[in-house]
Amino acid sequence: GAVVSQHPSRVICKSGTSVKIECRSLDFQATTMFWYRQFPKQSLMLMATSNEGSKATYEQGVEKDKFLINHASLTLSTLTVTSAHPEDSSFYICSARTDRGDEKLFFGSGTQLSVL
Amino acid sequence: SQQGEEDPQALSIQEGENATMNCSYKTSINNLQWYRQNSGRGLVHLILIRSNEREKHSGRLRVTLDTSKKSSSLLITASRAADTASYFCATDGSGNTPLVFGKGTRLSVIA
Numbered sequence: 001g002a003v004v005s006q007h008p009s010r011v012i013c014k015s016g017t018s019v020k021i022e023c024r025s026l027d028f029q030a031t032t033m034f035w036y037r038q039f040p041k042q043s044l045m046l047m048a049t050s051n052e053g054s055k056a057t058y059e060q061g062v063e064k065d066k067f068l069i070n071h072a073s074l075t076l077s078t079l080t081v082t083s084a085h086p087e088d089s090s091f092y093i094c095s096a097r098t099d100r101g102d103e104k105l106f107f108g109s110g111t112q113l114s115v116l
Numbered sequence: 117s118q119q120g121e122e123d124p125q126a127l128s129i130q131e132g133e134n135a136t137m138n139c140s141y142k143t144s145i146n147n148l149q150w151y152r153q154n155s156g157r158g159l160v161h162l163i164l165i166r167s168n169e170r171e172k173h174s175g176r177l178r179v180t181l182d183t184s185k186k187s188s189s190l191l192i193t194a195s196r197a198a199d200t201a202s203y204f205c206a207t208d209g210s211g212n213t214p215l216v217f218g219k220g221t222r223l224s225v226i227a
Binding site for chain 2: 041043108110112
């Protein structure tokens with residue numbers, strides 16, 4: 001199966017700092033990646049769709065200036081949480097489909113963000 | 117947007133028993149997928165069933181789909197402690213379309 005690598009797996013930061021999360025497709029090219037957010041014991045909520053070489057598409061209610069997404073290459077998308085606050089503490093997961101016509105998603109292992 | 121709703125929200129069974137989880141959705145679909153998530157980890161795809169299929173098997177997994185009732189079920193037979201995880205259904209996804217996930221069922225298999 002395809003592999004999606006996500007780093008870091010866990011980050012603790014002070015309020016007001018920015019945190020960057022990387023998502024890489026290791027053995028396939030991903031023109032589109034999806035970023036989800038998950039609170040404890042809850043479902044995944046789609047934050048944005050990241051498109052290589054163009055602007056990300058954000059879901060309603062997600063602040064694009066707060067959650068910066070960059071998809072500069074076919075194998076890398078980054079999510080930057082700017083000026084993080086405690087309410088941004090959550091589990092962030094990226095995912096992608098392969099360029100082989102798969103309908104299923106391959107997920108990174110997630111990033112647990114804790115903002116103090 | 118479409119969203120699957122799983123029930124029960126939590127399920128606790130003994131090792132060796134079967135576990136059944138249900139998923140309902142709201143609008144027409146092309147396919148429905150089931151995923152598994154271990155605590156604090158990403159999701160892993162389990163099985164996909166298309167709208168023109170009624171039942172599908174994969175190892176100890178059996179998935180059914182009833183498009184008239186807009187529902188699906190996931191059966192795990194002869195459960196093991198290692199099956200302890202959260203299970204999510206998700207509707208439709210291909211190309212640039214994201215999957216929309218239900219709330220999930222937290223399964224605990226007690227040894």
